[in-house]
Amino acid sequence: MSGISEKSVARLSVYRRLLEGLAGGGDAQVYSHEIARMTGHTPALVRRDLMAVGFTGSSSRGYDAAGLAKAIGTLLDGSGDQMAALVGVGNLGRALLAYFGSRHARVEVAMAFDADPRKTGRVIHGCRCYAVEQMPVRLREAGIDVGVLAVPASRAQAAADGLVDGEVRAILNFAPVRLHVPESIFVENMDMATALEKAAFFARQRPA
Amino acid sequence: MSGISEKSVARLSVYRRLLEGLAGGGDAQVYSHEIARMTGHTPALVRRDLMAVGFTGSSSRGYDAAGLAKAIGTLLDGSGDQMAALVGVGNLGRALLAYFGSRHARVEVAMAFDADPRKTGRVIHGCRCYAVEQMPVRLREAGIDVGVLAVPASRAQAAADGLVDGEVRAILNFAPVRLHVPESIFVENMDMATALEKAAFFARQRPA
DNA sequence: ACTTGTGAAACGTTTCACAGCG
DNA sequence: CGCTGTGAAACGTTTCACAAGT
Numbered sequence: 448m449s450g451i452s453e454k455s456v457a458r459l460s461v462y463r464r465l466l467e468g469l470a471g472g473g474d475a476q477v478y479s480h481e482i483a484r485m486t487g488h489t490p491a492l493v494r495r496d497l498m499a500v501g502f503t504g505s506s507s508r509g510y511d512a513a514g515l516a517k518a519i520g521t522l523l524d525g526s527g528d529q530m531a532a533l534v535g536v537g538n539l540g541r542a543l544l545a546y547f548g549s550r551h552a553r554v555e556v557a558m559a560f561d562a563d564p565r566k567t568g569r570v571i572h573g574c575r576c577y578a579v580e581q582m583p584v585r586l587r588e589a590g591i592d593v594g595v596l597a598v599p600a601s602r603a604q605a606a607a608d609g610l611v612d613g614e615v616r617a618i619l620n621f622a623p624v625r626l627h628v629p630e631s632i633f634v635e636n637m638d639m640a641t642a643l644e645k646a647a648f649f650a651r652q653r654p655a
Numbered sequence: 656m657s658g659i660s661e662k663s664v665a666r667l668s669v670y671r672r673l674l675e676g677l678a679g680g681g682d683a684q685v686y687s688h689e690i691a692r693m694t695g696h697t698p699a700l701v702r703r704d705l706m707a708v709g710f711t712g713s714s715s716r717g718y719d720a721a722g723l724a725k726a727i728g729t730l731l732d733g734s735g736d737q738m739a740a741l742v743g744v745g746n747l748g749r750a751l752l753a754y755f756g757s758r759h760a761r762v763e764v765a766m767a768f769d770a771d772p773r774k775t776g777r778v779i780h781g782c783r784c785y786a787v788e789q790m791p792v793r794l795r796e797a798g799i800d801v802g803v804l805a806v807p808a809s810r811a812q813a814a815a816d817g818l819v820d821g822e823v824r825a826i827l828n829f830a831p832v833r834l835h836v837p838e839s840i841f842v843e844n845m846d847m848a849t850a851l852e853k854a855a856f857f858a859r860q861r862p863a
Numbered sequence: 864a865c866t867t868g869t870g871a872a873a874c875g876t877t878t879c880a881c882a883g884c885g
Numbered sequence: 886c887g888c889t890g891t892g893a894a895a896c897g898t899t900t901c902a903c904a905a906g907t
Contacts, residue, residue, distance in 0.1 A: 452898075453853065456857070457850075460852045461833070461846070461849060464848075478865095478866070478867095480866090489900065490867095491869095491900055492898090492900075494868065494869085495869085495898090495899075497868090498868070498869080504867060504868090505866080505867080505907075506865075506866040506905080507866060507906080508866085508907090509866070509867085523852055523856050524855075531851065538749065538753040538754070539750040541750070542746040542747040542749070546847060546848075547848075553852055554855045592855075593855050593858050595851070617854040617855065617857055617858035617861075618854070619850055619854045625695045633857035633861065635857075637845065637850055638669070639751070639755075639845065640755075640761075643739065643755065643761075644664075644668045645664050645843055646801050646826070646841060646843045647732075647737045647800075647825065649824075649825055649843075651733050651737070651824075653824040653839055653840070660876075686887090686888070686889095687888085687889075698888095699877075699878055699879075700876090705890090711889080711890085712888085713889080714885050714887080714890095715887080715888065716888085717888075717889085
């Protein structure tokens with residue numbers, strides 16, 4: 448529907464962070480080949496990605512960094528705020544709360560859920576933790592549309608079912624399993640075990 | 656050189672985990688369409704990926720789960736053990752140590768590094784922590800070839816330089832920046848901020 | 864001379880479709 | 886039959902190459 452590919456969205460998110468840094472550092476104008484060098488892509492690809500943004504640069508001066516960052520934001524963030532909920536407040540879950548909680552609150556992690564009664568009711572890294580049983584109701588009440596899954600593999604499908612029941616529309620899945628969810632729900636897998644194996648594999652295919 | 660794509664390697668890693676689970680659960684034989692359904696791909700893609708493995712199935716019974724898992728292992732793991740080192744023992748770093756440390760030690764995280772002197776010398780989740788200054792020497796001595804980067808964005812490039820100096824051949828990068836490293840080094844980016852923005856974006860492109 | 868924006872070519876990945884086999 | 890293995894087609898993504906702007 449959006450016509451814009453997953454890869455393009457991911458790169459635009461990276462461009463925006465870079466541009467905000469440049470604009471903050473007093474670098475007002477920037478060329479596609481500079482963005483390309485700093486993000487590890489080609490100038491042509493950067494320009495192709497920017498076509499979707501509808502922000503036009505100048506042939507002589509390139510792009511206005513602050514303006515382009517804002518235009519990317521309009522595309523990526525939409526109008527209203529978006530909220531996410533974390534499921535699984537273990538080692539990884541707490542690290543994610545700290546990571547996502549720290550200021551750059553593009554998407555707010557508004558609540559967390561855990562099965563362990565010792566964690567429910569507590570506030571961890573500024574985020575209140577509820578029992579998993581309350582998940583569908585609380586998600587719907589708060590109108591949360593992104594779920595972040597940081598539970599053990601064995602519990603991932605049950606937790607995903609809870610998120611679907613709570614009517615989230617996207618899931619960021621850190622569990623090393625493929626979730627079974629309705630077609631209409633977007634799933635982004637962050638499989639760290641696979642990523643490490645991949646790195647180890649390609650390490651071996653290299654000159655020593 | 657290897658002729659096998661990054662995507663294919665990532666999927667093979669997922670297939671293997673699945674197959675080990677099946678074999679352990681007494682499911683001796685499995686068809687490509689079953690692997691496909693459980694991993695969310697198509698049967699044709701599964702068979703295409705398996706072509707690189709060189710393990711042949713039977714038309715009537717499909718693949719031997721245990722044998723196929725082992726064959727994938729031969730391809731992915733190579734001969735000797737592989738070791739990784741973690742840089743950055745903050746919230747995320749400790750979570751990664753717990754995550755990667757737990758038994759399924761396909762790649763062993765053998766040591767960790769941190770700039771904070773209160774952390775150096777300690778053993779965290781079974782992994783000894785050293786000062787970053789010692790990084791290049793210790794990496795070379797131990798023959799470590801994968802670095803896992805879990806430091807703040809502002810320190811990521813310096814830490815990457817240390818890993819390169821220590822002659823790692825691949826880096827698993829959790830920092831939200833593009834690293835500048837020699838061509839010969841494989842970099843796998845795990846940008847969680849971008850992943851969350853991506854999930855939020857595609858959540859919006861959906862029926863409510 | 865340098866850029867941007869973009870049609871068209873090149874390249875990579877996935878799916879189709881079917882021969883061959885048990 | 887329903888399966889595997891695979892050439893060929895379809896599709897998606899990136900790069901090339903150049904017209905047009907400054």
